[in-house]
Amino acid sequence: MASIxxxxxxxxxxxxxxxxxxxRRSADSRARLTPRARFRTERTAGSDENIVADAKRHxxxxxxxxxxxxxxxGQWKPYVDHIRAEIAKITDPVEALHFAQGTVNFDHxxxxxxxxxxxYDRILAEEFPQFATLLAEMSENPHSVSQSLTVVGSxxxxxxxxxxxxxxxxxxxxxxxxxxxxxxxxGYGALARLWLNHPTEAPESYCLVDIPESLFFAECALRQxxxxxxxxxDGSDPGTPIVLVPICHLSTLNRKNDIVINTGxxxxxxxxxxxxxxxWLDHADSRFFYSANYAGQPLSRLDESRTYWGPRPSAKWSxxxxxxxxxLFKLQSPRPFLEAIYEKAPASGSLKDxxxxxxxxxxxxxxxxGLDLLRQSLVPEDAHTFSRPLSTE
Amino acid sequence: xxxxxxxLYWVVNWLDTTGNPLDAAYRDRVRSAVELTR
Numbered sequence: 001m002a003s004i005x006x007x008x009x010x011x012x013x014x015x016x017x018x019x020x021x022x023x024r025r026s027a028d029s030r031a032r033l034t035p036r037a038r039f040r041t042e043r044t045a046g047s048d049e050n051i052v053a054d055a056k057r058h059x060x061x062x063x064x065x066x067x068x069x070x071x072x073x074g075q076w077k078p079y080v081d082h083i084r085a086e087i088a089k090i091t092d093p094v095e096a097l098h099f100a101q102g103t104v105n106f107d108h109x110x111x112x113x114x115x116x117x118x119x120y121d122r123i124l125a126e127e128f129p130q131f132a133t134l135l136a137e138m139s140e141n142p143h144s145v146s147q148s149l150t151v152v153g154s155x156x157x158x159x160x161x162x163x164x165x166x167x168x169x170x171x172x173x174x175x176x177x178x179x180x181x182x183x184x185x186x187g188y189g190a191l192a193r194l195w196l197n198h199p200t201e202a203p204e205s206y207c208l209v210d211i212p213e214s215l216f217f218a219e220c221a222l223r224q225x226x227x228x229x230x231x232x233x234d235g236s237d238p239g240t241p242i243v244l245v246p247i248c249h250l251s252t253l254n255r256k257n258d259i260v261i262n263t264g265x266x267x268x269x270x271x272x273x274x275x276x277x278x279x280w281l282d283h284a285d286s287r288f289f290y291s292a293n294y295a296g297q298p299l300s301r302l303d304e305s306r307t308y309w310g311p312r313p314s315a316k317w318s319x320x321x322x323x324x325x326x327x328l329f330k331l332q333s334p335r336p337f338l339e340a341i342y343e344k345a346p347a348s349g350s351l352k353d354x355x356x357x358x359x360x361x362x363x364x365x366x367x368x369x370g371l372d373l374l375r376q377s378l379v380p381e382d383a384h385t386f387s388r389p390l391s392t393e
Numbered sequence: 394x395x396x397x398x399x400x401l402y403w404v405v406n407w408l409d410t411t412g413n414p415l416d417a418a419y420r421d422r423v424r425s426a427v428e429l430t431r
Contacts, residue, residue, distance in 0.1 A: 271403070298396040299426035308403035362394050371400055380413035383404050390394060390401060391419050 048224065051093050055219040058232045059087065062212035062246035065235075069247060070272035073306060083213045094143050096220035097188060101145045101160075104217070106187030107264075108332065110159045112150040116331070120162040121152050123327050128169045134199070138165055141193060141221065159332060164191045166328050167263055167292060172201065174321055174341055175288050180258045182207040182245075182286065184277060185265030189218035196226060196242065205241060205255055207233075212246045219244055250280060257286035266311045267294035267304070274310035282316050288343055289313060295324070295338035295371075296364050303335060312375060317342035319349065319372050324365050338368055347376035356389050397426050 072080060083104060090096045101109050125132040139155035148158040168191065171178055178201070183192060186208040196202055208218050215232075222242060223230045231238025233245040233253060245253050260281060266274060281289055291311050297303070321341035329337045354370045356362050362370075367390070374386045405423045408414050 296394075296398045296400070299399050299402055299423065300396065302399060302427075305399060308406075309400040364394065367394055367398060374404070378407075380408055380411045383408050384413070384415065387401065387404060387408075387415055387419070390397070391415075391422075 048093050049091065051220055051223045052091055052096065054223070054232075055096075055216045056087065058219060058234070058244070058246075059084075059212045059216045061234060062215070062248060065246070065248040067248040070270065070276050073270045076268075080211065080213055087213065087216055090220075093220040093224040096217050097141070097143055097224075098145050100188035100217040100221070101148070104188075106214070106217070107160045107163070107190065109145065109148045111147050112158060113147075115148075115159040117150055117152050117157050117159065117162070120159065120328060120331070121157070123331070124162060124166055124169065127166075127327070128173060131169050131172065135165060135169065137199065138194060138197070141190070141225070143221075143224070160190065161194075162328060163332060164194050166326070167191060167261075167290075168194050168198075170339065171259065171261070171290055171341075175259055175290070177201060178258045179203050180205040180256055182209060182253075182255070182257045182260045182284070184209045184260065184262040185214075186210045186218050187214055187265075188220075189222045191261070191263065192218070192222065192242070193225065196222075203241075205243075205257075207243045207245050207253060207255060207257075209245045209247060209250055209253070212248075215244045215246055255285070257284065259288040259290055260284060260286045261290045262311060263290075263292040265293070266291065266307065268306050269310060270306045271308060271310065274307045274312060278311065278313055282314055286344065288320075288341060289317060290339075290341050292329075292337060292339045294335050296336045296368055309371075311340075313342050315347045315376055315378070316344060318345045318347045319376070322365075322368055322372055324368055336364055340372070349373045349376040351377065351382045351385050354386075357385075362389050397423055402427050 086099065086103070090099060100106050121135070124135055128135065136153050137155070140149060140158045140161035142149070142156050144156075144158060148160070149156050151157070178195070181195060181203045183206070186192060187210070189208060192206055192208055196206060208215065210218065219230065219232065226242055229240055230242040230244065231240030233243050233249050235249060235252065237243065237253070237255070262277075266277065293311065294305055297305055319340065320343050321339065323339040324336060326337060326339060349372065351357070351370065351373045354373050355366045356370055360366050370386050374382050401423050405415055405420050414420065
């Protein structure tokens with residue numbers, strides 16, 4: 001009976017979608033007519049039950065692969081075990097999405113009633129005026145936890161939607177066209193979804209790299225929306241535009257990239273995992289690496305941070321952007337963030353050029369500038385030079 | 394800065410491995426800040 005209802009809903013939504021609306025289930029399971037994103041891709045997948053069953057099968061196979069990887073650490077291992085046990089109870093892609101958004105806390109999703117969403121909209125439109133029209137056409141996954149959704153400018157939004165939209169708009173602004181993307185630490189695929197729904201710059205290749213438990217949620221969410229365009233890397237490339245890559249198979253992934261993206265996750269990895277990914281980046285076929293992660297946090301308040309310095313690209317990467325002054329991030333998180341873009345070209349920066357050596361006070365941005373210059377030429381003498389001004393504050 | 398940022402802990406430990414450590418008082422200050430949260 002449930003599958004018949006869903007089939008009917010899909011048929012109705014197919015027609016409603018032509019006029020910009022859809023039926024969406026809210027938390028009380030009542031279907032409501034809501035505005036629909038303009039760029040939704042029609043589903044081509046099988047039933048919702050098949051999506052979940054396939055995702056569970058992929059999870060099981062990936063976890064059976066023997067590979068040598070850094071330890072998760074005491075913080076993550078019990079959490080991953082817990083998620084795996086909960087996944088066994090999930091039967092529906094929307095249930096998976098809500099579990100990812102509400103229980104796993106892949107993101108800091110707020111109740112729409114307490115989020116200044118119209119303010120977020122204005123802030124992004126002012127930071128990226130060239131993309132104001134595009135922003136107005138982008139929208140949140142309508143199946144998201146209903147309490148986090150509201151309508152601004154005739155489309156569904158959430159606080160997380162704006163967070164991800166900013167990441168995308170920043171990449172487009174600085175890097176330009178990003179037709180081949182690999183994202184590390186993808187959660188349930190929310191950022192990937194925004195990229196893939198872009199009206200003119202949708203990537204032709206998008207690889208999502210994560211632990212199998214996270215990819216379960218990404219597979220459920222993305223296959224529900226993009227159907228058979230989503231494939232699973234099980235040791236060989238499925239050849240689909242969207243590929244879910246369990247971390248155990250990362251070393252055999254062999255796709256060209258315009259950019260590798262990591263946001264909000266390397267900050268929570270151990271230093272061993274940072275070393276692992278930095279080494280992979282050095283060998284990956286990618287021109288750019290985009291990062292938005294905690295940086296410069298007080299040692300006395302590390303919160304979810306595990307690495308003490310990460311990401312930390314090798315000197316094979318030049319710095320093209322360092323930005324720790326992002327209004328939207330500051331409104332949504334009390335923690336200091338660094339947005340950085342690196343290009344694979346030998347680094348040539350020197351601490352001799354550090355603003356602190358020209359008399360500037362060591363603010364967060366000046367500190368991060370010095371840290372990045374040290375990264376580019378990591379020698380003991382420079383490490384002493386870098387540490388000196390910080391010891392007197 | 395008004396606080397010791399986390400990357401300093403990495404730098405302190407790395408310098409130890411190179412045989413060119415920071416002075417002991419500085420190292421103790423950084424490490425004791427971490428011990429408050431770990």
